[in-house]
Amino acid sequence: SHFESRERKATKLVVSHAFHSLHMDSMLDAFRAVTESCTFNPPEIPVVSNVTGQLASAEELMSPEYWVKHVRSAVRFVDGMQTLHDAGVDVYVECGPRGVLSAMGAGCLPDDAAATFIPSLRKGRDEAATVSKALGHLHVLGYAVGWSHLLEKTGALCAALPTYAFQRER
DSSP: OHHHHSOOOOOOOOOSSOTTSGGGGGGHHHHHHHHHTSOOOOOSSOOBOTTTSSBOOHHHHTOHHHHHHHHHSOOOHHHHHHHHHHTTOOEEEEOSSSOHHHHHHHHHSOTTOOOEEEESOOTTSOHHHHHHHHHHHHHHTTOOOOHHHHHTTTTOOOOOOOSSTTOOOO
């Protein structure tokens, strides 16, 4: 496959902690205690595991031990991208603080893959405006966005726009 023939490379991320490395070992017991105090629910959408690079089962995601393993395990990002690509995913929304995974994800796909990456937040940019822009991008692509839920606490109203300029209603 294209993924096997691509040159594998590493990208250094600037992070606050050395997640997924042996430097996390000292906090695993405390983290396990926290995860064991949590109530987990089955996911409502499919989730690709960064531990395996494959679709995760509800049992995995609801296990405190899975999340402890996640902190310490290598990230299977390329494998996860291949799983998503093989499943026909072509629109990716990054729910993270900087948008760095959008660029990395694009680099993991075949050169001829028609994929759209939409970061929901960007470093140094206004959060509300950036999230709104991401939602607008999804709307333009034809995805349903719950605008009324988004705007309900702002006092703004949603209005249906006419399909054609000559369709008027007073």
